[in-house]
Amino acid sequence: MAALRAVVQAGSGRALLSTPRIVHTSRANMSFSSLSRSKQVAAATVAVVSAGGAGLALMLQQSVRASDLELHPPQYPWSHAGPLSSLDHASVRRGYQVYKQVCSACHSMEYLAFRNLVGVSHTEAEVKALAEEIEVVDGPDESGEMFTRPGKLSDYFPKPYSNPEAARAANNGALPPDLSYIVNARHGGEDYVFSLLTGYCEPPAGVEVREGLYYNPYFPGQAIGMAPPIYNEILEYDDGTPATMSQVAKDVCTFLRWAAEPEHDQRKRMGLKLLLGTALITPLLYYMKRHRWSVLKSRKIAYRPK
Template sequence: MARILSILVGLFFTVALAWSFGLGFYTWATDPAAPTAEHEFHLHPKEVAFASDGAFGKFDKQQLQRGFQVYKEVCSACHSLNHVAFRDLAQLGYSEGQVKAIAAGFQVPGVDPTTGEANLRPGLPTDYFPKPFANDVAARAANNNAVPPDLSLMTKARHEGPAYVYSLLTGFQAQPAELLKKFPDSKTPNGLHYNPYFANLNLAMAPPLTGDGQVEYGPGNPKPTVDQMSKDVSAFLIWTAEPSLDKRKQTGLAVTLFLLFATVLGYMAYRNIWAGKKH
């Protein structure tokens, strides 16, 4: 009796699941979802190339230094780099003295040795980049109720991360008239900014790069246009997300060559050992 009951219960749930699946499929086929502004006007990231792309790509240290300069002078006012220490900047080609000077230019949380009270002190090479806001409440108050994300792993956390960051920085624009005509209720709310490369088309971040020459590059560097600065800071964020990328590629190439050599050697040994043998 118990066996028959368990079979009936299982059969009931199987039929219920099949019915739900069939009903859902029928609804999807006969009553498609209404079009949305996000679906029709959200754009795929732009095509952009970086020196580190591909199996043989390598970081362009000069570009990474330019990207760090853009981050320091523009992005660091709102975005943190929680996983990057000042001493890591030596990988970009900065000298020990330059790293110390960069670190000292930031105020990091510390403790007064005489009173034991929390305070702020100049950074040291061993410190990590400090957060720009004391807490999320302060961050929301300064950014239209949005908390600016940490950028350390941004190019890994987003699909086509480097292209996404570049597209977002260069994608701020006025809402298309076609969008407002087709979706009158999709007008960008006050305090937000239209950007077709963002998932819901509107974000709290104002355009951070507002014009050419906003960051002054030194001699021997390309002109600091909005497009160039966007590429440079995107390249820098590729490095923050994976600083060992160059070494990983070198190791991968060496391992691949070794495996190819071992495969050929193994095949030749096999042919030599079994050349005179018959199955």
Template structure:
């Protein structure tokens, strides 16, 4: 192969194409084989618009200018982050990462934990926090059987109507009713909590930085304020809460609820269970999503492998071809 190519080069100079090959001669010396001989381009001119100093200066100016303009407009560059004078006291302590049993990409919720968490929510949190986006029916097949949920819903009175007299009336709850609210409206909620509004918990795990880790850390993180920190009357100190002063007092204490399944109701156990429940409330599609994700990865992975193989298969003749130059016999 190599010797053939060398012959081709030497012969080309004296062949009939010698005029056209003169310009291409320098690159021919550098080429490695006859394969690229026909497609090799001639050397670029020494100076072009791509190598001039003016182009370099203009590109540099454009880059610096656009960065300066962007920084002026938006404050900081994306993906780089800025330096700010924020402190943990202002933004809240960063919550530690906890080994949730549903953390892995293939791990479903622990539904026994969701059930216990619902109990904690109902007995503790529901005194102040609403759960607007969860209906009784959502619990069916997740943490409770349908008859249990019907009973629980029937214990709550809902206003319905109007009846044929045009009057509103009270009726026991049904599966389609949403979780009862502790306060009729926001003003009543504020009035009952010294001006602080207890947030709705339906999407709280999605709505907070640190998600479930934050909620768990907040529930278990109440401590006495450190030296030098004074907390206003009626507020409590919690390092995980931005600012440190939170209106909600510590509510979870060991043995506060009694779990029917015999799980010891420690503070951390209750916090873990109610956080799992709230995580489910924020992402009810969680289990199904992960399962479909697994299926999609298998299917799309197989299809990708198949298409890559097909591409290689189809391109094999082109990728493995060799172009050989056979010199004319009667060269002088």
């Protein structure tokens, strides 16, 4: 029995060793080119529709969401937006009047002094009269006491609140930002500020705004603590310009652009001079390179022994 068991085991082992391990399977020769024309068109249509649907769904998911209804401000045709366009200084003057009578009640401009207005929107005498309207705490005097004096050209615009805590307490916990560089500090610049000032509206269906806040689709979060600051005929311009809402918003945005970039006109003027100088000197440089320097560059120095 032991011998028979050994023979059986040896035979099964040789059988296992002799069994091929590679299993051949039938290969399906399926390719796009082997399909009929109608099936190719159908497959291509399904692929295009699927890709387009996925792309559209992704775009809608990124741009329109129930929890994010913020609008991007459009681009407005500002008169100073051109590469060689200067600021409208009459609008800057009206914009300062809007800031003084409307915006300065809550917002400061601590980086702007009265002297900065001289030669831009007002004469020196007018700016002196504007500065003297405020009382400035100065000192100490010879006796060590603080005193008040009329403002002068070197003084900065007064702040509406003495400290940030007082500003928050007066505005339901919201801190009104300083407007000195607000145009450069917000994406969209004056387009954003203009859209924010004129974009107050009723919240859409399904959106609730808690008490003390106002709905504005251009503000991040859509709920802003600032009440609508401007409306038609909110003030009367000194030059007689109709004070519509859009006109008031345009003027204060132009003023804020100048405040954030006082060198705006000078920078463009210097750029124009640079372009004119470049246009004059380029032909001269080309002549020197082509007819003068080329002679020196292509000359050959050879040594001739005696």
